[in-house]
Amino acid sequence: MPQIIGLTGGIASGKSTVANMFRDKNIPVVDADIVAREVVEIGTNTYKQLVETFGNEILNSDRSLNRPKLGSIIFQDEEKRKQLNNIMHPAIRSKMKEQTKQYIEKGHETVVMDIPLLFESKLTHLVDKIVLVFVNEKTQLKRLMNRNELSEKEAVDRISSQMPLKDKVALSHAIIDNNDTLSYTKQQLEEILQEWHIPN
Numbered sequence: 083m084p085q086i087i088g089l090t091g092g093i094a095s096g097k098s099t100v101a102n103m104f105r106d107k108n109i110p111v112v113d114a115d116i117v118a119r120e121v122v123e124i125g126t127n128t129y130k131q132l133v134e135t136f137g138n139e140i141l142n143s144d145r146s147l148n149r150p151k152l153g154s155i156i157f158q159d160e161e162k163r164k165q166l167n168n169i170m171h172p173a174i175r176s177k178m179k180e181q182t183k184q185y186i187e188k189g190h191e192t193v194v195m196d197i198p199l200l201f202e203s204k205l206t207h208l209v210d211k212i213v214l215v216f217v218n219e220k221t222q223l224k225r226l227m228n229r230n231e232l233s234e235k236e237a238v239d240r241i242s243s244q245m246p247l248k249d250k251v252a253l254s255h256a257i258i259d260n261n262d263t264l265s266y267t268k269q270q271l272e273e274i275l276q277e278w279h280i281p282n
């Protein structure tokens with residue numbers, strides 16, 4: 083039986099970093115953030131619904147989606163975030179399921195679904211096992227501000243839009259502590275794969 087691993091965490095906790103470690107082991111990853119970009123390409127249904135709901139102000143001059151602008155709207159307004167989620171999540175979910183199915187049909191025994199909002203969006207039924215990438219609040223804030231060049235307020239807004247990472251711990255089957263070096267993170271991943279009898 084193929085095994086689907088759900089990879090989750092909080093914003094800037096290190097999911098993409100760990101996802102790349104899976105890819106290095108030839109375990110394919112279906113990434114919700116990448117799929118979320120595909121479903122809003124100009125002309126898609128999702129794109130049209132977003133423009134209808136949020137107006138032309140969320141577009142760049144070439145009519146592509148202005149991501150920082152949309153982010154600044156939805157991360158500080160729960161109602162607007164819900165509207166965005168209602169428009170985008172069904173499309174993201176069905177495309178992710180399709181991509182996962184394709185990897186399994188190609189013969190992969192293990193596929194990773196990287197889903198930041200796995201718990202918030204109640205998607206745990208899509209996966210067999212859950213790996214949580216964990217960082218403490220201080221590290222999370224610092225890495226998010228550095229990576230996205232956000233002010234402290236903007237970064238705190240983004241972190242607060244998700245379930246607190248510490249509440250995700252008890253809901254996960256394995257935890258990777260990513261506060262430390264990348265080699266320590268990789269070592270923990272290898273231990274989990276061994277414990278779950280996943281060849282790597």
Ligand SMILES: CC(C)(COP(=O)(O)OP(=O)(O)OC[C@H]1O[C@@H](n2cnc3c(N)ncnc32)[C@H](O)[C@@H]1O)[C@@H](O)C(=O)NCCC(=O)NCCS
Binds near residue numbers: 149150166
């Ligand atoms: C608002 C958008 C355009 C901002 O784009 P931006 O390039 O700044 O961020 P990016 O897409 O790289 O997302 C970064 C992280 O933000 C967090 N995040 C994104 N969307 C949401 C959301 N609706 N609620 C809570 N956290 C979110 C996730 O941890 C994600 O990994 C973008 O995040 C988006 O399209 N969000 C809606 C789709 C979604 O919910 N994606 C999350 C995975 S299902």
Ligand SMILES: Nc1ncnc2c1ncn2[C@@H]1O[C@H](COP(=O)(O)OP(=O)(O)OP(=O)(O)O)[C@@H](O)[C@H]1O
Binds near residue numbers: 095099226
């Ligand atoms: N162990 C580590 N040591 C130092 N920096 C790290 C470590 N792990 C990740 N980072 C850095 O922290 C930032 C966040 O990591 P990453 O992009 O992997 O997180 P993410 O969970 O995928 O984020 P998002 O939810 O926003 O997609 C990146 O700039 C990354 O280079």
